[in-house]
Amino acid sequence: EVQLVESGGDLVQPGGSLRLSCAASGFSFSNSWMGWVRQAAGKGLEWVANINPGASESYYVDSVKGRFTISRDNAKNTLYLLMNSLRGDDTAVYYCARVGRAAGDFDSWGQGALVTVSS
Amino acid sequence: DIQMTQSPSTLSASVGDSVTITCRASQSISTWLAWYQQKPGKAPNLLIYKASSLESGVSSRFSGSGSGTEFTLIISSLQPDDFAIYYCQQYNVYPVTFGQGTRLEIK
Numbered sequence: 001e002v003q004l005v006e007s008g009g010d011l012v013q014p015g016g017s018l019r020l021s022c023a024a025s026g027f028s029f030s031n032s033w034m035g036w037v038r039q040a041a042g043k044g045l046e047w048v049a050n051i052n053p054g055a056s057e058s059y060y061v062d063s064v065k066g067r068f069t070i071s072r073d074n075a076k077n078t079l080y081l082l083m084n085s086l087r088g089d090d091t092a093v094y095y096c097a098r099v100g101r102a103a104g105d106f107d108s109w110g111q112g113a114l115v116t117v118s119s
Numbered sequence: 120d121i122q123m124t125q126s127p128s129t130l131s132a133s134v135g136d137s138v139t140i141t142c143r144a145s146q147s148i149s150t151w152l153a154w155y156q157q158k159p160g161k162a163p164n165l166l167i168y169k170a171s172s173l174e175s176g177v178s179s180r181f182s183g184s185g186s187g188t189e190f191t192l193i194i195s196s197l198q199p200d201d202f203a204i205y206y207c208q209q210y211n212v213y214p215v216t217f218g219q220g221t222r223l224e225i226k
Binding site: 035037044045046047050059060061062095100101102103104105106107108109110111112 | 155169208
């Protein structure tokens with residue numbers, strides 16, 4: 001069974017940093033594209049970033065470019081999202097997701113990690 | 120960026136009804152489109168990928184069609200568990216973008 005478990009969500013001050021982790025199990029993590037999707041309270045889904053299996057390619061939504069970094073440790077089956085210079089509009093539930101067979105859909109999701117940016 | 124527009128934003132229906140949700144892309148995305156269902160407090164769940172392929176384990180009451188810029192999700196014989204929010208997503212080009220969502224409510 002595919003499992004994705006996020007951790008690291010917290011309350012952080014504007015301008016601060018946070019690193020989210022996503023522990024993967026039940027599938028070949030090292031052969032899978034992975035991504036992060038976020039959702040502000042009461043709002044829709046917003047894609048944040050994707051990374052390829054070898055970590056040689058990564059893609060970001062414009063609003064986080066230069067502030068967020070997606071990375072992975074295939075030996076630990078873990079996906080990361082390092083978030084710097086956090087702003088109030090980054091407040092959201094952050095989901096880790098596996099990219100599916102159609103090479104762009106997300107076929108498995110974690111339960112989400114809440115990031116709150118507030119003073 | 121490709122804009123995805125869903126209609127309607129809210130849909131009221133009864134158990135047993137069939138409903139159609141439409142998703143329009145601001146430019147052609149071929150068939151690189153997915154549909155998700157999301158229930159309150161839960162992560163989204165993939166229903167349809169590549170516009171019309173049913174994800175494993177998803178009820179055959181869900182079907183998707185379309186290509187280019189116009190796509191539809193049809194849910195037949197609505198069950199109580201189907202009342203949720205539905206999102207479309209394009210993955211033809213980065214940035215990946217989602218529609219704003221369609222809330223399916225019980226009439």
